[in-house]
Amino acid sequence: MIVRLMGEGQYRIDDGLRDRLEQLDGQALAALERDDEVELDGHLDSMWKLVTSEGQAMPPEDLHPSDVIIPPSDLTLEETRELFSEDGLIPDIPV
Amino acid sequence: MAGLMSRASVVVKAKMSKLIDRAEDPNLTLDYSYEQQLQLLQNVKRGIADVVTSKKRVQLQSDNLEKSLVKLETQARDALGAGREDLARAALERKSAIQQQLQGLDQQVAQLEGQQEKLVSSERQLSAKIEAFRSQKEVIKAQYSAAEAQVRIGEAATGIGEQMADTGLAIQRARDKTEAMQARASAVDELIETGTLEDFTSDGTTQLDRELAQVSSQSQVDTELEKMKTELGSGAPQKEIGQ
Numbered sequence: 001m002i003v004r005l006m007g008e009g010q011y012r013i014d015d016g017l018r019d020r021l022e023q024l025d026g027q028a029l030a031a032l033e034r035d036d037e038v039e040l041d042g043h044l045d046s047m048w049k050l051v052t053s054e055g056q057a058m059p060p061e062d063l064h065p066s067d068v069i070i071p072p073s074d075l076t077l078e079e080t081r082e083l084f085s086e087d088g089l090i091p092d093i094p095v
Numbered sequence: 096m097a098g099l100m101s102r103a104s105v106v107v108k109a110k111m112s113k114l115i116d117r118a119e120d121p122n123l124t125l126d127y128s129y130e131q132q133l134q135l136l137q138n139v140k141r142g143i144a145d146v147v148t149s150k151k152r153v154q155l156q157s158d159n160l161e162k163s164l165v166k167l168e169t170q171a172r173d174a175l176g177a178g179r180e181d182l183a184r185a186a187l188e189r190k191s192a193i194q195q196q197l198q199g200l201d202q203q204v205a206q207l208e209g210q211q212e213k214l215v216s217s218e219r220q221l222s223a224k225i226e227a228f229r230s231q232k233e234v235i236k237a238q239y240s241a242a243e244a245q246v247r248i249g250e251a252a253t254g255i256g257e258q259m260a261d262t263g264l265a266i267q268r269a270r271d272k273t274e275a276m277q278a279r280a281s282a283v284d285e286l287i288e289t290g291t292l293e294d295f296t297s298d299g300t301t302q303l304d305r306e307l308a309q310v311s312s313q314s315q316v317d318t319e320l321e322k323m324k325t326e327l328g329s330g331a332p333q334k335e336i337g338q
Contacts (some may be wrong), residue, residue: 004257006103007213007265009220025098032099044099060223063231063254068100069107084102086109091263 002058003051004066011055021047021068037077044073111256121244125232128252132225135259139218142266143211149273150207152280157200160193160283167193170307173314182307196283203276210269217265221258228255 001018004010013021028043047070058064071083082089097105167190174182228251235247 060220061227069103
């Protein structure tokens with residue numbers, strides 16, 4: 001499947017990684033709901049590491065859309081929440 | 096409840112579908128989307144230029160403060176030499192305040208550099224995708240019926256739209272950081288203007304400044320006198336001068 005690391009680029013990963021990624025994702029979500037920024041950032045970092053170490057970077061000219069998108073860990077809790085709202089952090093296209 | 100990965104994906108796809116729905120005619124959709132992409136590429140280039148400008152400003156400010164550190168140190172030494180510990184202390188206090196500001200400025204420069212790298216990488220990726228989209232667009236226009244084209248456009252546009260959202264966010268974040276830093280740089284300028292971080296040698300307006308400047312110039316006169324006496328071969332130590 002194709003994963004986009006937001007602000008970084010796209011990677012192709014084996015489907016076998018999906019479970020591990022989803023597990024971390026669930027933990028990240030729980031941390032966000034608990035307002036635990038440190039733990040949230042830790043899980044996001046682990047997800048990024050997993051993707052960059054075991055996935056394959058896709059060439060930039062590839063136009064395939066990603067199956068999932070992983071947010072960066074350098075956002076505040078507030079910004080991460082805003083990321084998921086349609087009028088939130090991501091500006092409308094065109095910017 | 097959906098996790099973070101799929102939620103982020105849903106938001107980005109929603110942004111994209113707005114773009115795709117905008118035009119009924121597939122060819123118009125393609126051309127319109129391409130125009131938007133080029134526009135965004137311009138925006139990211141401008142974003143990079145803005146970050147570079149900000150960085151230069153912060154660096155310049157930092158260089159100026161570094162210079163005043165050296166001056167203040169010399170002034171403190173001169174003041175102490177002239178037996179004016181009060182003035183020396185005041186100069187060192189200013190030096191310490193400037194050092195604190197400098198640390199903050201160094202962090203800002205590092206952050207701006209990080210933003211610049213992200214934008215440059217984003218620009219490279221967007222630019223490669225735009226080029227790929229441009230050739231695909233011509234193929235779609237030439238080879239497919241309207242119904243087939245609609246599907247192909249959907250695919251190509253979603254792929255590039257995701258990059259556009261990503262680049263858009265990178266520009267936005269860089270802009271926020273740059274604005275915050277410009278505000279801080281202005282605050283430091285203001286501190287310098289009001290004298291809080293002023294260096295004593297610049298048109299001293301306060302009593303303290305005048306006194307320090309006087310000590311400095313006295314010390315310089317003493318040094319020169321000593322030098323001249325040595326050159327003239329008088330040889331005798333002239334410690335009493337200026338004491």
